[in-house]
Amino acid sequence: MLRLGEGFTGERSIVLPTMVRNIAESDPFLRQLYITDMGYYPHATYHYRERTKPVEQYILIYCAKGSGWYKVRNRRYEIGENQFFVIPAHEPHLYASNNSDPWTIYWVHFTGTEAAFFGEDCYEPHNITPGNDSRIKDRNVIFEEIFLTLSDSYDMDNLRYSSILLYNYLATFRFLHLFRKYHKKDERMSESNMVSASIQYMMENIEKKLSLREMADYAGYSVSQFSLVFKNNTGHSPLNYLNMVKIKQACELLETTDMKINQICGKIGIDDCYYFSRLFKKIVGIAPKQYRLSTHGNGDMER
Numbered sequence: 001m002l003r004l005g006e007g008f009t010g011e012r013s014i015v016l017p018t019m020v021r022n023i024a025e026s027d028p029f030l031r032q033l034y035i036t037d038m039g040y041y042p043h044a045t046y047h048y049r050e051r052t053k054p055v056e057q058y059i060l061i062y063c064a065k066g067s068g069w070y071k072v073r074n075r076r077y078e079i080g081e082n083q084f085f086v087i088p089a090h091e092p093h094l095y096a097s098n099n100s101d102p103w104t105i106y107w108v109h110f111t112g113t114e115a116a117f118f119g120e121d122c123y124e125p126h127n128i129t130p131g132n133d134s135r136i137k138d139r140n141v142i143f144e145e146i147f148l149t150l151s152d153s154y155d156m157d158n159l160r161y162s163s164i165l166l167y168n169y170l171a172t173f174r175f176l177h178l179f180r181k182y183h184k185k186d187e188r189m190s191e192s193n194m195v196s197a198s199i200q201y202m203m204e205n206i207e208k209k210l211s212l213r214e215m216a217d218y219a220g221y222s223v224s225q226f227s228l229v230f231k232n233n234t235g236h237s238p239l240n241y242l243n244m245v246k247i248k249q250a251c252e253l254l255e256t257t258d259m260k261i262n263q264i265c266g267k268i269g270i271d272d273c274y275y276f277s278r279l280f281k282k283i284v285g286i287a288p289k290q291y292r293l294s295t296h297g298n299g300d301m302e303r
Contacts, residue, residue, distance in 0.1 A: 013039030058119030
């Protein structure tokens with residue numbers, strides 16, 4: 001069952017039907033590790049879930065923005081931006097968004113004979129600090145591929161492929177240092193390398209509202225020096241370039257998914273859909289709806 005926008009603006013979720021779960025449990029490959037539910041909740045004000053009767057799945061929650069809290073094994077934990085935790089299977093629990101700073105979360109319910117390997121001992125908050133080697137975008141791409149695979153079909157090939165992707169996705173949390181290891185850069189960067197690293201930082205944090213100060217601090221430059229070096233190397237100011245990165249990602253989502261416009265806004269860190277439409281038209285030359293129509297040839301994908 002695919003759910004789009006049922007509770008929060010831009011919400012997306014999938015709940016596998018009981019029949020499909022039974023198929024997974026009986027399949028020698030799938031029964032090792034598979035998803036039962038997954039979703040993405042942007043800016044989830046008043047999100048609250050309490051389960052006094054525990055579920056059989058492990059629940060991974062990755063907080064991309066905002067903050068919240070949860071309680072498991074009689075302890076309460078605060079969770080913030082760029083942190084994740086895993087609620088153990090068969091454990092009563094509750095979790096909630098911070099209403100004054102609502103969280104944006106990716107969440108996955110997973111189970112199987114190998115699930116404990118990825119789920120145990122992760123119930124406390126773990127940090128995923130953004131940086132030049134953090135590969136946050138790469139992780140989110142895997143999530144989207146799993147979501148697209150399951151939303152397309154529940155046939156055996158799709159279920160098995162999503163299971164393989166799930167191993168990869170969970171490994172990016174379980175083996176965080178290895179996931180990042182081969183993307184480390186020399187700390188002494190030239191100006192061109194600094195600009196490249198800054199662009200990568202923009203892409204890693206595309207769902208957030210990055211400020212010029214945050215980008216300059218990341219690069220280790222003053223705001224004025226960072227702006228000058230960046231423009232000299234790209235021909236654009238950092239904020240203008242960031243907008244182009246966001247709109248480029250929006251174009252890709254318009255072309256390859258059936259996400260609604262407000263869902264795409266959430267994926268690129270823009271809360272105001274009207275501002276997004278104006279910015280999109282300024283950069284691309286046509287409105288988002290027209291762009292989708294032009295890439296699909298009809299209105300079937302429009303929302």
